[in-house]
Amino acid sequence: MPPARVHDAEISDHAAPSAAGRTWVFFRRWLANPLEMGSIVPSSPALGRRVAAAVRAGPAGAVIELGAGTGAITRAMLEGGIAPARLTVIEIVPEMASILRATYPGVTVLCGDAWQLPALLGAETRGRIGTVVCGIPLVLLPRARQRALVEAIEAVAPGRGFLHYTYCITSPLPARRLGLSGARIAWTPANFPPASVWRYAPLA
Numbered sequence: 001m002p003p004a005r006v007h008d009a010e011i012s013d014h015a016a017p018s019a020a021g022r023t024w025v026f027f028r029r030w031l032a033n034p035l036e037m038g039s040i041v042p043s044s045p046a047l048g049r050r051v052a053a054a055v056r057a058g059p060a061g062a063v064i065e066l067g068a069g070t071g072a073i074t075r076a077m078l079e080g081g082i083a084p085a086r087l088t089v090i091e092i093v094p095e096m097a098s099i100l101r102a103t104y105p106g107v108t109v110l111c112g113d114a115w116q117l118p119a120l121l122g123a124e125t126r127g128r129i130g131t132v133v134c135g136i137p138l139v140l141l142p143r144a145r146q147r148a149l150v151e152a153i154e155a156v157a158p159g160r161g162f163l164h165y166t167y168c169i170t171s172p173l174p175a176r177r178l179g180l181s182g183a184r185i186a187w188t189p190a191n192f193p194p195a196s197v198w199r200y201a202p203l204a
């Protein structure tokens, strides 16, 4: 099994790139692994604002972002008033984790696999999570893999569920089969492609 978290020494130092630089890195990663990236370009500020609004409307506590990429949603959450100290962002690609560290000082950046969430997060974060935001493309994953991520989130943030943004018109997850309720809470045409924000919560 791979280590849950890539050691800092394995991540090269990276200066904070420009917006064009971040988009280029994103596109390069999409060419390398389109299924893992799920998008050619980073999310738009409009989608980020919708996610930030949903986070603000949610409970207090730490905010965990899964699949932070080059930080489009991270940036929107910071601009939307979420304090950097509340944010822990997780990204599997070391180059992107390095960009996140250079670009968003004060935000905790973990380079690792979101499916290993309980091992990735320290005990001090595990007990105080308000909201989990998932940007990892889930729709095409096998049901068992979807279920494993739902369980990993439940293990660190019991009862909280998660927000998930997607280009799907209908729910990207078979909510009931995964023991979840699901509701589309926002949509924006100002994203490529147009995107929705879903809120999933464990069924009582």
Ligand SMILES: C[S@@+](CC[C@H](N)C(=O)[O-])C[C@H]1O[C@@H](n2cnc3c(N)ncnc32)[C@H](O)[C@@H]1O
Pocket: 036, 037, 038, 039, 041, 042, 043, 066, 067, 068, 069, 070, 071, 072, 073, 090, 091, 092, 093, 096, 112, 113, 114, 115, 135, 136, 137
């Ligand atoms: C659709 S992109 C979203 C990026 C960014 N949040 C945005 O909205 O522009 C999905 C991101 O999830 C990351 N990712 C995919 N699988 C992952 C995993 N198992 N653990 C952590 N991150 C993962 C990808 O590397 C990619 O950066």
